[in-house]
Amino acid sequence: MGGRRTPAQVLLLSAVGVVCLSTLVSTMVVLNTTSGPDSPENSQPSPSSGYQETCQAANLRDASHRVSAAVDTLAVELSCKGRKNGSLSEDKSMELEQNLRKIVDLTLKVFFDLSANESGFNVLDIFGILDSLSLGNHSDPGFLRLWFSLKMAPLLPHVDESFLISLSRQNFTCSAFKELVGAMNEELETSERMKRKLIYTSFIKAYLSRKNLPDPGCTKQVNQSEEWIQRFVGNFFVYASLEDLKEINPNFKAEDVFGKLSPDQKAELILDPNSGALRNETIVREVFKSLNMSHDDKQLRQFFLAFTRINMQKNITLITNPAVRGTILNLTLTALAPGFKDFEPEDFTLWFQVNLATVTASLHPGSLVVIPSNISCTSFAAILTGLRKPLESLPLHRSHDVRSAIASFKETFPRCTVAESLMCKQTLVDEDLICAAVNRSQLDQTLSIGNSSEAMCNVTVIAHACSSATHLTPNNLVKS
Known part of the structure; x- marks a missing residue:
């Protein structure tokens, strides 16, 4: 347990310490309001009381949520000081962002290790990934990049169709949406195919297909098909059908991006x-x-x-x-x-x-x-x-x-x-080819009028084959 601690470990321990202290105070308040100083519970300690009573799934989820919320608060402060008033250098801002990301990564690891035997929870809700979007401006690409780095990227392996559809319904500007697509490109470079296809279908395609946006399909500021794909679809392009892309962007031409086609x-x-x-x-x-x-x-x-x-x-x-x-x-x-x-x-x-x-x-x-x-x-x-x-x-x-x-x-x-x-x-x-030169109706009429052996023998075999053959009976065939 000795040795020097990294800044990330210090931050994580501090956050966990605050959360644990808050949980302990809450527990003490509950105990004091339910048990007096002379109650049997206080006079005779029970082997089953004390520390074991706090080993509940709700406590773990609540503590993890509080750490995540603390990171949200720190992220807003970082965004304010690093980008708005410029009191932090770019290098320092990046260092703090990386430290906050480590806190989230470590908290996730602790959460999954301690909840290995638990079920029935949604980790995206516990860590408040969508709730944290309300803390900033959707039209600010810088805020969205920070939000993705600290909240969505660590939880990307756990996103599902429902979450991605909800994300596609957010009122991002095209520049902010472009920032998200670019961040996903980098984060999912080696991710499994199904996850990438799900993100294209349930988020990228869903967002670009919306008709209630100021710039549906994000096509107004882009003239070339290749530039449009690079900005707003990225490496997820291979999961799109050409028909989808033409519906989203009527000016899209597959020939212009031939080298990128799957x-x-x-x-x-x-x-x-x-x-x-x-x-x-x-x-x-x-x-x-x-x-x-x-x-x-x-x-x-x-x-x-x-x-x-x-x-x-x-x-x-x-x-x-x-x-x-x-x-x-x-x-x-x-x-x-x-x-x-x-x-x-x-x-x-x-x-x-x-x-x-x-x-x-x-x-x-x-x-x-x-x-x-x-x-x-x-x-x-x-x-x-x-x-x-x-x-x-x-x-x-x-x-x-x-x-x-x-x-x-x-x-x-x-x-x-x-x-x-x-x-x-x-x-x-090919019956049509063989009978093309035979007038079937005239032939049938001739044979029906003169149904004699002489009449039938004056007609070729091909003509007979092309006729309805109703005139051919066992009797007149014998006579012929």
Whole structure:
């Protein structure tokens, strides 16, 4: 217990001493008002009386709250002397701020150590994090920076959605809000992803989306998208959807911050009909070039998770622009090629039946040369199922390359292909294409009038196939 004490320890001990003295006086007053000098309790000390009676959760919470309130008072004094009348130098103000922060950190540690077996409390309420906001001016960035440093930063691991929504409803100015976002950027640099996403959704997005502010979205003083993101969204930008950002700031352009876009946002950019990317092969190439800059396919996989999700949400089954579709398919297969040797059947299923489903219509015989020749027949079957999917929607005249790719793929893996003589052959046809030149109504009328063997034999097989075939009966077929 000996040795010199640091200023922070002295401050903490002083604060705790004041709180303990206040609690002791309160306890003595209660005891004196409930027990006289001649009462049995005073004449016969009980083993269970005295110190043990103060071991209550309420005492711990009350003491912690008082220390926190004392720090609030000292912080207001620091703000006054350090910034308003300038009686403290900047270095001295910073030193005192750091000491006050240590008091809060140490008090939190003591509180959690002593309340390890307690439950049913809200540490944010006990330390009065929102109450302390009322002690200063919301429009003062300096006050908010100090408040964040002393109150919110130490408790940041414990904030929840309810608290962040309440914080977003405070009447901050845009400059004060910018100060908070910047402070959160620094404090949460290495924080877990879910906490950062929660702060974006429940605080940053919630605040910027408010319509009852003097400057909704904080857009009046900023012209460039990149500057707006840097000031008011910061590193939380990666958790925003491009749609959200455009709703908040109608002048926002994703192209202006392309280098900051996450893989999810790049997928959103490509599939946004207003971006023009679905008609611009150059934009698509830039996206995939940026995705493939890493040494693994992590970003590519993340991109396709979002790409597939958005396609399903928008009910997109085919990328209609052939150049864009072919670019996505070819660049993806090229990027995946080095890893195909380690793919399991479920990996081929994911890529050829799910991720690439909207672009496999651009397959041609040369597309699949990147597939290793030693894959299992289960993997072969997974790929083949994906290759056949476009045939369900492509017109016959546009499916030639896909059919050629399938034929070439089968020839490459004869060990996995069942002989056609042992299979029931199924040929997919496009009825509209075949019957386009046949006048069905005139044909049906002709056959209904002259329902004779001669009339039926003068009609081609294709014409019969395109008719309603109501004239064909077992009787006249035998006669024919």
